[in-house]
Amino acid sequence: MPNRNSKHKNRRQRMKTKKAQPKDVATDEAIEQILCECLTEIPFVEVDKVEQRVIADPARPEIVARIRVRGQETAILAVVKENGQPRLVREAIAKLHEYQQTYANAYGLVVAPFLTPMSTRICRQEGVGYLDLSGNCRLNFDFAFISKTGRIVPTSKKKNFSSWYSPRVERVLRVLFLQPQHLWTTWDLAMEAFVTPGQALGVKNQLSKRQWLEEFKEGFRLSRPDLLLDDWSENYLPGRSVERVFSSSKSVVEIETMLASVCQEQVIPYALMGFSAAMRFDPLLQYNRVSAYAASDLSKIISALDLTETKGKGNVSLWVPYDEGVLRGAELFEHVKVTSPIQTFLDLISLEGRGEKAANNIWENFIKPKWTPQPAAAATAVAVAAAAA
Secondary structure (H helix, E strand, O other), X not given: OOOHHHHHHHHHHHHHHHHOOOOOEOOOHHHHHHHHHHHHOOOOEEEEEEEXXXXXXXXXXXXXXXXXEOOEEEEEEEEEOOOEOHHHHHHHHHHHHHHOOOOOOEEEEEEEOXXXXXXXXXXXXXXXXXXXXXXXXXXXXOOEEEEEOOOOOOOOOOOOOHHHOOHHHHHHHHHHHHOOOOOEOHHHHHHHHOOOHHHHHHHHHHHHHOOOEEEOOOOEEEOOHHHHHHHHHHHOOHHHOEEEEEEOOOOHHHHHHHHHHHHHHOOOOEEEXXXXXXXXXXOOOOOOOEEEEEOOOOHHHHHHHOOEEOOOOOOEEEEEOOOHHHHOOOEEEOOXXXXXXXXXXXXXXXXXXXXXXXXXXXXXXXXXXXXXXXXHHHHHHHHHHHHHO
16 A cells, blocks of 8 residues: 655655755846936936846847837846956946847946946946945936936855955965966975965965966966956055156167166166056057066165156156065066066056056957966976976
């Protein structure tokens, strides 16, 4: 005779199995509500309907708001990102440009829990709107314009990691960036970065928590260098290094050549930085000022180059770095050392305009190409071959 308890048990198991297969929800009603609240504040805008994408589909935006502006139909296409870091915002904008090809009279909108100042600037430059989950927004289309700022983002939505980026942590990050395909053990990473194994482990755990690390049997490496670099640059503090400004009657080429010569003779760690370094990565970039890091007493350099210190706008900036890690990975260009692409990016990305443009050029042409994914076995083979050489 069949066991009734067994039947009920099997039925409950089937019900549980069916319940454990939820739909892949791409967004939620909170975003829809916040967007509607923003739009209804514009008196001559009528909101017909807001369509929410229920199932994740890369061919469709997460939200489509169909509105009328003075009787003319407009579609607002919203792409929702898990955070508002610049790299993800650029990805969203690229998607919006694709969607706008298939929607008539459409305006793009980036939505994220929190958007950094750099991210909002990118949106303005690209002509798209933005909205965060606290209601801060900027929409500018047809004859409609709305801007809200100053609303407090809940602390649970945005974590401040600025204190995490200490000089020792940055030493570890520079090593990870400089050898993108290498698989590290905690001990080897600590030795290479000149930190303790405990400090290296702390960095590894933090990167794993944020899902920016991938692990294999042979070791670990960065999986999302783009997001890490964005976050690092948002929290990077150039003011930790001390700048001294000088004037000189010599040309830029003469100053750089003499600087390289005296630093080599006196065994002074140095590297051209900022725009002086960026000119090596982009020959079309012009700059009439010399900027360099020098990790020592500057008196020998000042004397050899016959520099005159000034409180005004000089043409030579010498920076004493807060940590010699900024010189890690310095490259030689025509007998002159320049900071690594990573450090040059960090020094320039916060400078709106030419600095940001130069930094993004360095990312696209000198950093990003090195992160082409390789199988773990291939990466190990590369590391073994390099060690044997």
